[in-house]
Amino acid sequence: MESGDALHVVMFPWLGMGHFIPFLNLSKCLAQKGHHVSFISTPRNLQRLPKIPPNLAHLITLISLPLPKANHLPDHAESSMDIPHHKQQFLKMAFDLLQPPLTTFLATTTPAPDWIVYDYASPWVPKLAARLGISRAYFSLFTAAAMAYIGPPWALLSDEYARTTPEDFTVVPKWIPFESDMAYRPHEVLKIFESSDEDELVGSQIEAATSDIERFCLSIGESDVVFIRTCVEFEPEWFNLICELYQKPVVPVGVLPPFWDNNETGSDDNKLVGVKEWLDKQIVNSVVYVAFGTESTLSQVELTELALGLEQSRIPFVLVLRNPTGTTLNTIEMLPDGFVERVKSRGVVYVGWAPQAKILGHSAIGGFLTHCGWNSIIEGLGLGRVLILLPLCNEQGLNARLLNNKTLGVEVPRNEQDGSFTRDSVADSVRLAMVKEESEALREKAREMKALFGDKSVNDHYVDGFVRYLVENRTSRLRA
Structure with a gap:
C-alpha cells in the first residue's frame, strides 16, 4: 500500500x-x-x-x-x-x-x-x-x-x-x-x-x-x-x-x-501451570469452566450457593474468582468452610485474572458457566463449549434471552423478583448441560457454533x- x-x-x-x-x-x-x-x-x-x-x-x-x-x-x-x-x-x-x-x-x-x-x-x-x-x-x-x-x-x-x-x-x-x-x-x-x-x-x-x-x-x-x-x-x-x-x-x-491472539498477559504463569497440569489429567470435555468477567461479582449468598452447587454436581470444574472491588473481602474466605479442601481432587479454585481463552481452549473443558458477557460468549462458542447461563448485570440478561431462544445454553433457574438461585439449581443446570443425555443436541449445537464464531x-x-x-x-x- x-x-x-x-x-x-x-x-x-x-x-x-x-x-x-x-x-x-x-x-x-x-x-x-x-x-x-x-x-x-x-x-x-x-x-x-x-x-x-x-x-x-x-x-x-x-x-x-x-x-x-x-x-x-x-x-x-x-x-x-x-x-x-x-x-x-x-x-x-x-x-x-x-x-x-x-x-x-x-x-x-x-x-x-x-x-x-x-x-x-x-x-x-x-x-x-x-x-x-x-x-x-x-x-x-x-x-x-x-x-x-x-x-x-x-x-x-x-x-x-x-x-x-x-x-x-x-x-x-x-x-x-x-x-x-x-x-x-x-x-x-x-x-x-x-x-x-x-x-x-x-x-x-x-x-x-x-x-x-x-x-x-x-x-x-x-x-x-x-x-x-x-x-x-x-x-x-x-x-x-x-x-x-x-x-x-x-x-x-x-x-x-480474542483467542487468535496468543499475547494474553496479566496472569500468574506459575498458577496457570498448575491449572494446566490438572486439566491435562482430566477426560476430554469433562470439565466445566466457571468465570464471571472483570466487573461482575457475586454476593456472599450467591457465592455460597454457586460453590455448593458445583460440589453437588460431581462435575470437575475450574472456578475463577476475583476479590470484590472496593472492599477488603477475600474471596477464598467467602467460600463455604472446608469447600476448597473437599473438592481439591476434582476442582480448581483460581483467584485473580486468568487467561480465559487459553483455559477454555484446553481439550478437557466441555462447558462454560458464564455471566453472559458478549466477550465470554464469543470465546465459549468460538471454542464449541456448551454454555450454562447466569447473567449478573448490564446487558447480560438480554444476551441470555438471545442464547435461550437459539437453544445455545442452559440458564440457571432463579427467582425472577430477587434473582436468588440455589445450590440445587446450579447442580442440576451443570449436569444437564454437561452429561445428561437429553442435552446432547444442545452440546452438538454448541460445537457447530465453532464453525461460525471460531x-x-x-x-x-x-x-x-x-x-x-x-x-x-x-x-x-x-x-x-
Whole structure:
C-alpha cells in the first residue's frame, strides 16, 4: 500500500477491559492492512493491554491521556474493573472530562485523522469530530439483539417511548415487530435502578439510567456509520431490525475472536501451570469452566450457593474468582468452610485474572458457566463449549434471552423478583448441560457454533468489509 493511501484511524474505547480488547483487536486488523491507528486511553489502562505484535507495533501508536480527577473516585481508578458497580456513573463523569485533551490531540496530530471510532460512553465525540472534519463511527460491542432492545435514537428520548421505571424495562419494546421475549427480568433491571446507602451518591439511579440512554442515543444518532461486533448469520433478524431502526449504514465487523491472539498477559504463569497440569489429567470435555468477567461479582449468598452447587454436581470444574472491588473481602474466605479442601481432587479454585481463552481452549473443558458477557460468549462458542447461563448485570440478561431462544445454553433457574438461585439449581443446570443425555443436541449445537464464531476465514471476510468501508468513505474523499 502506498503511504498516501493509508488511513489514520483514532480508536477511543470506554474505560472497561471488555471494551479495550475488541477495540485493540480491531486496531490490529487495520494495521495488518497497512493502516495507522492511534489508540487512546489512560496511562494505567494502556499498561494493561496485551503486547502489540512486533510486526504491527510501528502502525499502532498508544496515546496516553491522564484521567482528570473526579469526586468520589479512588486515585487509582481508571477502569470499570477498579471500582464497585455503584460508582460507574462517576467514572463516566471523569471520562467526559477527557474532551479537552482529546480535542487538542485530534486538532494537532499529523497526519490528520480520517476516522475516529468511539464507544457508547462518549456521546460528545461525534460533534467534536464533525467540527474538525473527521468522520465518526460508533463501534457497538453489544449484540444486535441487545442494541435493538435499547432502541433507535428517534425513540430513546421521546415521551411516547420513554422508559423511566423498572417495569418499563421488563416488557418488549414497541419497536420490535416480531414475537420475542427480549426484555429484562425484574431482578435484572432492579440492579440498574438500585440505590446506594453511600451519602456521596446523589440523585437516583433513574437519573443514572437516563444518562446512559442519552449516551447511546447521541453516540448512535450522530455517527456517520455504526460498526457492530456480530455475525449476521448468528442473529439475522436482529441485525436486519437495527438496520431499519438506525436509518444509516450498519456494518458488521465479525466477532473478532480474542483467542487468535496468543499475547494474553496479566496472569500468574506459575498458577496457570498448575491449572494446566490438572486439566491435562482430566477426560476430554469433562470439565466445566466457571468465570464471571472483570466487573461482575457475586454476593456472599450467591457465592455460597454457586460453590455448593458445583460440589453437588460431581462435575470437575475450574472456578475463577476475583476479590470484590472496593472492599477488603477475600474471596477464598467467602467460600463455604472446608469447600476448597473437599473438592481439591476434582476442582480448581483460581483467584485473580486468568487467561480465559487459553483455559477454555484446553481439550478437557466441555462447558462454560458464564455471566453472559458478549466477550465470554464469543470465546465459549468460538471454542464449541456448551454454555450454562447466569447473567449478573448490564446487558447480560438480554444476551441470555438471545442464547435461550437459539437453544445455545442452559440458564440457571432463579427467582425472577430477587434473582436468588440455589445450590440445587446450579447442580442440576451443570449436569444437564454437561452429561445428561437429553442435552446432547444442545452440546452438538454448541460445537457447530465453532464453525461460525471460531472460523478465521468467516471473520476475515467481515473485517475486509469493515476496512473497505473505511477506505471508500474516508474523510479525504468526503472533502473532495
